[in-house]
Amino acid sequence: MSSPTLFERSSPPPAQAVEEIKMLKIRSNRFRTGETSPLFTTQVAEKTREFHSQIQGYEPTPLTSLPALAKELGVRAIYVKDESHRFGLNAFKVLGGSYALGRLLAKKLDLDISEIDLQTVSQKFERPMVFTTATAGNHGTGVAWAARAMGQKAVVYMPKDSPQSAVERIRGLGADCIVTDVNYDDTVRLANKTAEENGWELVQDTAWDGYEEIPTWISQGYMTMAGEAADQLAELDGAHPTHIMLQAGVGAMAGGVLGYLADAYGPENFTSVISEPRAADCLYQSVSSENGEMTAVEGDLTSIMAGLACGEPNPITWPILRDCGDHFISAEDNIAATGMRILGNPLKGDPAITGGESGALNIGLLYAMKSKAEYAELAQKAGLNEESVVLIFNTEGDTNPERYRKIVWEGALPL
Template identity: 55%
Template sequence: MSSFELKMVIEDNAAYAPERSDLFNRRTARAARAFHSKLPGYRPTPLLSLPALAAALGVEQILVKDESQRFGLNAFKMLGGAWAIARLLCKETGSDINEFSFAAFRQQQRVPMTFATTTDGNHGRGVAWAARQLGQHAVIYMPKGSSPARVKHITDLGAECIVTQMNYDDTVRLTMRNAEKQGWKVVQDTAWEGYSEVPTWIMQGYATLADEAVEQMQALGTSPTHVFLQAGVGAMAAGVLGYLCDVYEAASLHAVVVEPDKADCLFRSAKRGEMVNVGGEMNTIMAGLACGEPNPLGWPLLRGCARQFISCEDRVAALGMRVLGNPLGDDPRIISGESGAVSAGVLAAVLHHPQSQALKEKLRLTPASRVLLLSTEGDTDPQHYREVVWEGKDGITA
């Protein structure tokens, strides 16, 4: 097997002190899943086993949750947006969330509301989808450099999409200002002073995928020793990790947070012991993770429950895309986008690294390890996916 070295910096979490969360746990996840399960077209996304890759790495099991098959939207993000919008509408109208349905609400023919958000692609697509299902309006802002394909995914769902000349975090601030002027409802997956209820709902909605995965693992007679969670602001990572730490003994679960090195705000926060923001354009191929400011709702949970944080170069994500799309042996093929594949890329980079054994020891990967990965998106930018997988963009020798 060939040997090569990709840039991955692994930071042990000195503040590790796991506690169960009152906000992100089995109870809140299952409430969200009960809602999602009533949506037309709902079905749990597949949990796929990669035994050949596991054998090559020297671990017992690698399981991948394939979110490319979520409601035909090619990504998991609608889980948070749809749940938050439903909760928001129930609060506005005095309705019971347990009785709420998209179809029934649309039939009421209320005066449409406008939902606004900032997105790198997938979250905005989910908000646009939910707004259209409910007969509402959506205005979606995207940061500088957003791909035309991701814009089209949103406008095809009937939403207005505005690409700014700012980075992600500055675009969030612009969205807030414009929403306040226009009287729009903001559905954002990060929090700030005076804005925490909606992002809490979004994070709880994300945990539906974790509840499905646990149910699927139980059917297989297994449970994870490790989970690798890619992060932008950390909303998905915290929502899912809070749930997993409630289901399993937190001390027995080795959780690793993975970020691009151009937008590694959580990695830097772990090093310093407090929240650190990253500025600049954050030009990474992992568009869904190109966020420079940690979600203050998620950071305390990640600080307490994640064992390690990894900052890695773009070639790690590109490697993961190729490995999942061109698997070993009889392992199933998984089409995973840049942000979805980075954790698989970490495992593949460890496998090929000249100091592979030392890295496995650092990550506590042993022959008894059972690793859970989340492929959070498919080829949401099809042209870029082909550039990476077919044309060798961000290749090993680049």
């Protein structure tokens, strides 16, 4: 999948260039140019949203205001885009997977994506196409759901130690699900090899040399979520966010959403914060490299944030993250666990939100930076103050119910 010419390997950054306080590391991006991407624009997003809007059950997910928390943390407003409501699947990933499958079917039939009728497209094939992917859970769920909705077949591979609840959820959508004995990145390689051997279509949300088209479609599919949020913000108070906080694994979602919002608002008009789990902080390591080169993180990549536990950046979205990302943060699991508890147990007047491990990372991060003295300098560095309007994406709900209860009910991983 990757080669020595594509990725550098992680090495310690210069000590004077990084700030580290306990559970957080933050690096300001010296490679930022403000250049936007033609792959991720409001015009492209119109096409993805038109496609999603024809899917039965589509409706924009809620954008939830947390005024009491905003007052407590000393910012003007906090808005959370709550993807736990997306198509009843408890996560946002179906946006990317469904759009990629739609584009693949359209390409196979020599049609424009706008000509694909999801209700009848399966009738145009003698036998179903087989789509395969590697996943930590949510992406595979989205691919399985989309394949079933379009009358096709899905085979999903998951890395070792994947929760049984995720396996059962994917199988419940009619897909085959195989748990491997290797980490996420090696599971991607296995899925790719199996697809090549069987003539299946790989639908993966990261890219490498010779495999760029489908990952691009997946990231473009995520722009529907960003477009909805922008419209909802305009309806609420007409203001655009001053801070956009995005969590990242390979960077497929973060890049697509950041690209859209940079095109919609202008990258000079907001500050972006890209956060990752400490065990798999490949984007943080990339922006810490000498020349801003993509840098892989190796090992087991163990984190409660399974959806973000990816060690190799996506080369499709790395350019927009490098060019428009302001600050990159590497965070311990305790930060995400705290975010889950905050969302699920809100201050009086704020609604409760069910945020999973990956989805809650940035609420935990915002809370730590604005409420703990030891992180005050990091908040200042990111420009968080009483005028800040913060947009956060809760990308998943309780997709691992057992672990959710251990963290939110039993207080696992305290800050």
